[in-house]
Amino acid sequence: MLSKNLFQAVMTVTLLSLVACGQQTSMSGAGVLGSDAASAVYVAPGEYDEFYAFFSGGFSGQLAVYGLPSGRLFKVIPVFAVDAEKGYGFNEETKPLLNTSFGFIPWDDAHHPELSQTNGETDGRWIFINGNNTPRVARVDLSTFETVEIIEIPNSGGNHSSPFTTENTEYVVAGTRFGVPYPQQDVAIDSYAENFKGMLTFIKVDPETGEMSIAFQVLLPAFDYDLAHSGKGKSHGWTFFTSYNTEQQSTLLEVNASKNDKDFIAAVNWKEAERYLAEGKGHDMPSEYMHNIYSDRTHMATSHTRNSVKVLIPSECPGLVYFLPTPKSPHGVDVDPTGEYIVGNGKLSADLTVHSFTRMQEAIEASAFETEIEGIPVLKYEDVVGGVVEKAGLGPLHTEFDAKGNAYTTFFISSEVVKWKVGSWEVIDRAPTYYSVGHLMIPGGDSRNPEGKYLVALNKITKDRYLPTGPELCQSAQLFDISGEKMKLLSDFPTVGEPHYGQGISASRINSRKIFLIEENEHPYAAKGEKDARVERDGDIVHVYMTTIRSHFAPDNIEGIKVGDKVYFHVTNLEQDFDVPHGFAVMGATNAELLIMPGQTETLLWEPKKEGVFPFYCTDFCSALHQEMQGYVRVSSRSSNIALKWGLGDLPM
Amino acid sequence: MQTSRILMIGAAVLLLTLFIFPLWQITLIAPQYPDGVVLKIWIDKIGGNEPGTLQNINILNHYVGMKPIEPESIPELSYLKYIVIVMATLGLLAAWINRKMVILGWAVLLxxxxxxxxxDFYLWEYDYGHNLDPNAPIKIEGQAYQPPLIGQKTLLNFLAKSYPHLGGMAMFTSMILAFLAYWIKNKTKDYETANTSNAMPVADGMLAQAQAD
Incomplete structure (x- = not known):
């Protein structure tokens, strides 16, 4: 009897809880899909979003530009991967951007976009992004939303802890994720401990032009330097790099590099580095790397070989680097807006370790070191820790901040964002993500002045969240309103490629240009008017100086081309009107199209292999007579003596 | 100083603003041109709100066979500035003379x-709007593309608005000021003028001479 009652009671409780669960689910479902959330992300047709958001494309090698809160995709900026749509990496002008010491590379893995800053605030001038596989850093100009510079990082292998700016964009950084032999050489892999090193690179950014140059490198033990962030406010002058594999293993890292209870955050004092460099402590090390710059005047990139870098060795430069013990393979390292707290997201831990910059300074002052590794003092954990957010979740990866003293941390394993209070270390709120969030982004959330209002969780896995598209599914961004005490999920949307880090900025801080002025065009093969359009032969190289204007090419009939010629179509778009690009495609071209903005010149190399008459045409629907925007090029045999001639309508040219 | 003289000086100086501000503005509005295509006509040049405005208008016009607007082929743009300088000088002279018939003469001339x-503007507009290339890609029976002299009018997909700009308004104001000066002068007897103009003996002399004439 008793057992029967007990059974009934248990059943009742179970049923009730099931009902309650069901209700809860449907209620939260209504919350997510309710009209208030919908209106919060609704940007009416013709209206503008409040924020620009930039999400890296990861293995797509690109950078995607979205609007927030709508989540509308505006543009995919090609950075490290060729893009046939825009002719990027296919036209002659942009090929040099992808040049490296290994030659032309059409792809890379782009992880962390980072906006330029002035006085610790995003200034909307440039956005930097790292190429992970063949170590590089790119700069995108935010007046044109085009990649304008790529610099290769020598003595590095896997440029992951990059670019992460300082608060006046004095430097962007590039720490190696993989230890590599230094200098690079043919050695046994199991000689890792003696031959491998980990290099941290500081790239100077010209305050006027944005042009990058490698200022110096710091030679460290061959740990895996995972992520970075620079200090701000009181900690301005320092950059912090997380590390894992302090075990210095080269095989089965998932086990072998997870042994140490604590790895390190490397704190680099770059102001001291500047002093040591001025004292001549930098070693000039031969290192070949490429520096590629694009000009908006010549509309072309040039690639330059650099041969040397300055290397600082910590044992020769006391005070340059300190190690802060941090539990369990820390992934992200994030500095709060005041610059006091340095959050080490120990990815195999359930706790979040927060170091105090003030305590770190005191410990350095007191020379209270636990030990030294290759001349680098290791501070004592208990001397530098400022607080611990206990049992916040599982697998903390990254933290961003709002303007109200709160921090938001992503937990990959428990698939959630957790909001906690900086200083009291108490957990305030938690929200699930769908699924397995990596980075998160709050506009200005890694600067001194977060514009916080929205938080975007960048998810690695979507499983059942969208209509399936075969085995390969999209990744996603998930938008939260963080203006209140509780985080509120507003929407989620698929992303281009795998988003790693993101950046956001008030749209008002970005000054997007409309056209390039034709009179400022300094391209050596520009035809700045139809009267300059012409065809010139130099041996088997033919230069076509072609113009486009609605709705014709000049010239649009070309004869006298021979099989085996190298024909360069230099197409100048004479348009000076906003949003009137012209495209150029020619039959049999083995590369791609050109997409030429008003006032710009771009060049397509065409190598005709067959005799015949081949059409070319405009690929971007430019006008009412776009379909008529076409022409022919006649290709004759190698031995023919058909004269080179060209024209447009009645006009002999 | 006398009101009429101040007004005339104002009228003359206002004319000089034609060297800064456009006389006229024609705005073309269509969905694809949210900011409008704005053509501005100065006394010595034609341009717009963007460096490429003229080219953009010529591109649009060529579809319907209108001639390109080429400022170098419009003679008015080369001599209008001299007329303005002469009128401003005459205006100052009239202020100095400050006689009602002189003032009226200047106002009427202006x-x-x-x-x-x-x-003249109408003739140019008529020519551009009617004298169409028979080989134009877009031909519409009976359609002319003459913009309105003043006011607004729909031309195919565009709404064309034609109104004076600051320079044109300044010129109109200048005219009003001159007629106002004449009106004031007409109300005031000439001997009073002479009596109250002691501060300007040269002008008085001129006046006396003018009265004696």
């Missing part, structure tokens, strides 16, 4: 020039 200018 009015005549204004009317002539508008007529």
């Amino acid at each position: 009015l005549a020039l204004g009317v002539l200018g508008m007529y």
